[in-house]
Amino acid sequence: MRAGAAVRRARAWLSRLVEPCTLDVWRYVADVGPVDAVCALREGRAPTRVTALAGARVADDQSLADLRRAERCGARLVVPEDDEWPALSLHCLELAVLREPVAPLPQRDRTLQLVPPLALWVRGRPRLDHLVQxxxxxxxxxxxxxxxxxxxxxxxxxxxxxxxxxxxxxxxxxxxxxxxxxxxxxxxxxxxxxCGVDRVYPVAHSALFARVLQDGLLVSEWPPGCAPxxxxxxxxxxxxxxxxxxxxxxxxxxxxxxxxxxxxxxxxxxxxxxxxxxxxxxxxxxxxxxxxxxxxxxxxxxxxxxxxxxxGAIGSDLAAPPERPQTPRDDLSDIARRVLDACPVRTGVPPERLAAVAGCDVLDVLRVLPALELAELVEWTGSGWRVTHAATGGAAR
Amino acid sequence: MRAGAAVRRARAWLSRLVEPCTLDVWRYVADVGPVDAVCALREGRAPTRVTALAGARVADDQSLADLRRAERCGARLVVPEDDEWPALSLHCLELAVLREPVAPLPQRDRTLQLVPPLALWVRGRPRLDHLVQxxxxxxxxxxxxxxxxxxxxxxxxxxxxxxxxxxxxxxxxxxxxxxxxxxxxxxxxxxxxxCGVDRVYPVAHSALFARVLQDGLLVSEWPPGCAPxxxxxxxxxxxxxxxxxxxxxxxxxxxxxxxxxxxxxxxxxxxxxxxxxxxxxxxxxxxxxxxxxxxxxxxxxxxxxxxxxxxGAIGSDLAAPPERPQTPRDDLSDIARRVLDACPVRTGVPPERLAAVAGCDVLDVLRVLPALELAELVEWTGSGWRVTHAATGGAAR
Known part of the structure; x- marks a missing residue:
């Protein structure tokens, strides 16, 4: 569904009337609708506070020119009344407005307020709501x-x-x-x-923006021509x-x-x-x-x-944990690791000596040696046990 | 206070008897005291489980030789009975032992258990407890x-x-x-x-360890000569x-x-x-x-x-937050900032035009202009307002 021409033109006019995040104007438009809000503002029938916020720009109507300028550069005005409006995403801004007190904040905080946009100027082919989903x-x-x-x-x-x-x-x-x-x-x-979606700012990014426009979008709350x-x-x-x-x-x-x-x-x-x-x-x-x-x-x-x-959604899109290469040592029991560490590199030694160095019982040593030998970590020299060449691959620590 | 020679020699013997973190031996020593524990172990009177853990090393007494070797390299054995023992720091390990079940863990987890050291071989002049405080x-x-x-x-x-x-x-x-x-x-x-505090491992760090020893300490749970x-x-x-x-x-x-x-x-x-x-x-x-x-x-x-x-202690030792240079803009109100942004660089413009660009009332513009002028951010050209050279120092964003 697309909004009617009157609504679109009204919102085009509003988007130039006030800077975004002008809370009371947004609330007034939400209350009476964009077309009535524009009529009331132009005829001086709007509440004093809203008229004051509109300020000097109220006499100025460039809405038709803005819509034409947008069309010339391949842009459109997307309004909340359109299907393309990213309502789900921007719902958080509507909730933020509900949390705001009705009594106005001091002027200096205006740009920090969280208020939904009145309309969005969108340049490019795809639907905005689909892309930001x-x-x-x-x-x-x-x-x-x-x-x-x-x-x-x-x-x-x-x-x-x-x-x-x-x-x-x-x-x-x-x-x-x-x-x-x-x-x-x-x-x-x-x-x-x-700034306006027809402006390239910074100018050096004209090629980048052209590439973006092949499949993507330029989006702005400000009408065409507005300065950054x-x-x-x-x-x-x-x-x-x-x-x-x-x-x-x-x-x-x-x-x-x-x-x-x-x-x-x-x-x-x-x-x-x-x-x-x-x-x-x-x-x-x-x-x-x-x-x-x-x-x-x-x-x-x-x-x-x-x-x-x-x-992402809970349970889906899980990142794989960083990996570390496995070594044969990883699967050894504590006692097997100690016996392995106790084995000398050159001359083989008897199990009794291994038990003394490893600080455990000879029976423990005899129990773990077969597994170490199967894993090709230790070898029998004929007179005693020593580590294999493969087992000494890693540096000692 | 320093522990007596008998206690020190008993703990020297114990430190070679079993690898650190042998929970049942530590508990037995804590129960009966180091001297009695050593006598019982050597005479075969200790509980079976403790004797089994001691394993092949129980017949071996190098305690006197170890203490002499330590003395020769300028080291000493610090025992829990000494004032120098870092009792406050190591209290966390005693608490960890209290949390351990009395039933023994499987052998493979032994090196992962949190058990206090039986004694510490310390090489260097300063007191260990002072340094680690x-x-x-x-x-x-x-x-x-x-x-x-x-x-x-x-x-x-x-x-x-x-x-x-x-x-x-x-x-x-x-x-x-x-x-x-x-x-x-x-x-x-x-x-x-x-490894032992008399060993330099890795060998390339002999100069580094020599520098450490000028004012600091080498510490180990293993007696002199032990391999890493x-x-x-x-x-x-x-x-x-x-x-x-x-x-x-x-x-x-x-x-x-x-x-x-x-x-x-x-x-x-x-x-x-x-x-x-x-x-x-x-x-x-x-x-x-x-x-x-x-x-x-x-x-x-x-x-x-x-x-x-x-x-550090809460409230003391607070780190200063990272800093950002202050600019005259920082103290401006929201409306003043918008009026400043609306001022052109070259030709001056009247307040009515500033109000239109900034999206606010002319009265607002007239209210903030004096402050902007005092801050030397805008100037009157004779026909209108423009920004000063100083104000354009920062890049627009």
Whole structure:
């Protein structure tokens, strides 16, 4: 089902009227519906507080032009009344609004509030709700290291292989590396922008965005043409956290924006994960801070398999534990191990001597020697027992 | 107070009679006292089970020779009856024995049991109990990377600077790097060996052990001359965990011995810590496994300050949180930040235009502009407002 043209145009107008996360406007629209809300606002019939928040932009109607600009660049406006609206993912933001007090917060906290988007400008072919159904946010620093970019690429690729969509911003560093990894796996990715979907920011990513658009999506809350103003990135980050099942912080400096994103993902009830790195790297300090904070339940993840295990359904998607090569020693009893250690390398010795060195009874020694010989760990020299060449393969410890 | 010669000689004999962690022998000695236990064992009057555990070594008395050998290399036997005995630290092992069932465990688990030492051979001048009073175990792989050795050296140094003693083994890799760091800080360290304190194992560490002996200690449960048999390292590791207030795993491969040490430290009620590393490094996989295991409460540590905070007394020894440089933006209100972002770089614009771009009321703009101007973030060009050069220092995001 697709929403009617009136609803779409109303929401297009609203998406330029106020910045996202303007709580009272969102509530007013939810109460009276978008079409009535727009009429009331334009005719000055809306509640004073809502009119005040709309501010200087209320006289300006670019909705038709915005919808046309979107169409020209292959974008559409997805509204909550559409089937394509990712309602399930964004439900966490609606719940967050229910927890907000009705009395307004002070102005300065507005960009930190968790409010659902009024509408989403979406550029690209696939359906947004389908792509984010099984998706993970990969976030991190723009000033990333080679290590961080390597891990981001690896995770994007591994998630793609496992049928999970990578959602990230469009910035340099971790964002770009994550998308590149997913694209290398041949899967669509979702870039959530803090400017209009017709703008390429940063400009150097025009080729990357073109590749994303072949199968994936560019998404934004701001109408075409809007500039990537700094405060918009904070607002955008709640959307990345909300759209996805979990957020992975790959590299972050101390007290950086990536940590703020992680906190808001946690506020939304999303699983937060962090990738460790060298303690000598300033770009891993933020990740380690998150992992050290016992109040936050941040999971340490090192591989895509571990990410999927962490966000996936319980019991499915389990990551295989890291492996260690097995040695013949592993299956030995304690006493057999001690007798083996007591055997000399060159000249064979009698069982009595082995018992003295191993600190056990001669009967114990006689009981374990056949098994050690069968395992080709010890051999009889004719005059005594010694270890075989195979058994001395590992260094002593 | 020092124990009498008879007690010391009895414990010297016992320390060669059985391998450490022979639970029933330890219990028998604790019950009847070392001197009576030795008499009973030599005369065949001890309980059958204890005699059986003593095995082939019961006929052998090298106690006087061992004490002389120790004296010749500058070592002494420290026994529980001495003031120097680190009773407070080793109390956790006595508690572990109380938790053990009286019915014996199967033979194969013997080296994994947590039993206090019967006596400790100590080489070096300082008092053992003083050195381990505020001490941390730094453990990890012998096959360490340059990164791991760098961190180990750094932690050993940082702990030394803060008045904490480093306790570790004497192996290549993390052990050696930890001691070197502590020695560079000019503080004594404690090397816990799995062989006699008169032996240098590995031989390449003779210079390192000589430096340790200038102010620190070599400690072992085995009498002089004993060889570093492989199973002894496992037994030794419980002593490293017991002597110290916490154990830091710096580098460890998947399912390695360092993890076993960490588990036993946790069993003793000690704080276990792990240093993260690159997820691309096989030598950090073990650390990350420990940190991922939610059942173990392993703390992530990146600096010596964090180690000390984790093991130190609550409220003291707090590590300073990582810092981020402050910018003038940090103190701005949300609305001020949005107005600042709305200001163009070159041509000044009127407040009405700022209100439209920032998405707020003109009155709001007029309210915050004076503060922005005072902070030298915006300036009046004569025809409008624009950002100052200082404000554009940071990249937009």
């Amino acid at each position: 099984r998706s993970v946010a990969l976030v991190g620093s723009r000033a990333s290291t080679g290590y961080g970019e390597h891990v981001a690429t690896d995770l994007g690729y591994g998630l793609g292989e496992r049928g999970w969509t990578t959602v990230s911003g469009g910035a340099f560093g971790i964002d770009a590396a994550s998308h590149r990894g997913a694209l290398a796996a041949g899967v669509p990715t979702v870039v959530v922008l803090a 103003l700094r405060h918009r990135f904070l607002v955008r980050n709640r959307l990345i956290a909300g759209l996805t099942q979990g957020t992975v912080v790959i590299e972050a400096a101390a007290r950086s924006g990536a940590q703020a994103t992680a906190n808001r993902a946690a506020d939304l009830g999303r699983q937060v994960m962090a990738v460790p790195g060298p303690v000598t790297s300033a770009m891993s300090v933020g990740c380690h801070e998150l992992l050290r904070d016992a109040t936050k339940r941040v999971a340490l993840v090192a591989t895509a398999a571990q990410v999927v295990e962490t966000v | 505020r001490s941390v175990a730094l453990v990890g792989s012998r096959a360490s990377t340059g990164y791991g050795e760098h961190v180990a050296t750094d932690l050993g140094y940082g702990l030394g600077e803060r008045g904490w003693t480093t306790v570790s083994g004497g192996a290549f890799g993390i052990d050696a790097a930890s001691h070197r760091g502590a020695l560079a800080a000019g503080v004594p360290t404690v090397v816990v060996l799995a 048999l492989r199973h002894r390292f496992l037994v030794r590791n419980r002593l490293i965990a017991g002597l110290t207030q916490g154990t830091v795993v710096i580098e460890a491969a998947a399912r390695s011995g360092a993890q076993a040490t960490a588990n036993r430290a946790a069993d003793l009620g000690r704080q276990v810590m792990a240093v993260p590393g690159p997820v691309t490094s096989a030598m950090s996989v073990g650390c990350h496994e420990l940190l991922r295991d939610a059942t173990k409460r392993v703390a992530l540590v990146a600096t010596a300050a964090q180690v000390v905070e984790t093991v």
